[in-house]
Amino acid sequence: MAWALLSLATANAFASDGGGDPDRGHDLAVARCGACHAVEPRGRSPLRAAPAFRTLGRRYPVESLDEALAEGIVAGHPDMPSDPWEAADIADFIAYLERLASVRSRRD
Numbered sequence: 090m091a092w093a094l095l096s097l098a099t100a101n102a103f104a105s106d107g108g109g110d111p112d113r114g115h116d117l118a119v120a121r122c123g124a125c126h127a128v129e130p131r132g133r134s135p136l137r138a139a140p141a142f143r144t145l146g147r148r149y150p151v152e153s154l155d156e157a158l159a160e161g162i163v164a165g166h167p168d169m170p171s172d173p174w175e176a177a178d179i180a181d182f183i184a185y186l187e188r189l190a191s192v193r194s195r196r197d
Contacts, residue, residue, distance in 0.1 A: 108180055108184075109179075109180035109181045109182070109183055109184025109185075110180075110181045110184060111181070111184040111185040111187070111188040112185075113181040113185075114180075114181035114182040114183070114184050114185025114186070114188075115128070115185045117178055117181060117182050117185070118142060118182060118185055118186075121170065122142070123135075124136075125139040125168065125169075126139045126140065126141065126142055127139075127141035127142060127143070128142050129143075130143055130189060130192050131143075136168070138166075142186060142189055143189050143190070143192075145186060145190070146186065146187075146189075146190030151183055151186040151187060151190065152183055152187075154179075154182075154183060154186070155179050155183060158173070158174040158178075158179045158182065159173055159174060159176070159179060160173060161173040
């Protein structure tokens with residue numbers, strides 16, 4: 090429990106000060122999520138039901154994912170990995186999602 094709280098606090102600190110590395114976040118998205126989700130500015134998700142990451146910012150603030158990632162996302166289907174992420178990985182991943190959303194908004 091203490092580890093989860095420490096991870097969450099660290100992730101919040103990274104995300105709030107813009108300390109994440111979006112390039113590394115992209116690599117994490119491709120490696121950990123790309124088998125199901127579209128992780129690029131264009132293209133369809135390999136798994137039809139998986140939302141494209143470029144649309145996540147329209148659904149809710151992407152920085153709100155930090156807690157779910159730190160604790161391990163629990164989804165309604167067994168294919169979604171639920172292993173907890175490290176704080177630095179969370180910050181990088183969220184920085185990538187924020188960059189992806191800003192690319193999308195400039196195109197709209």
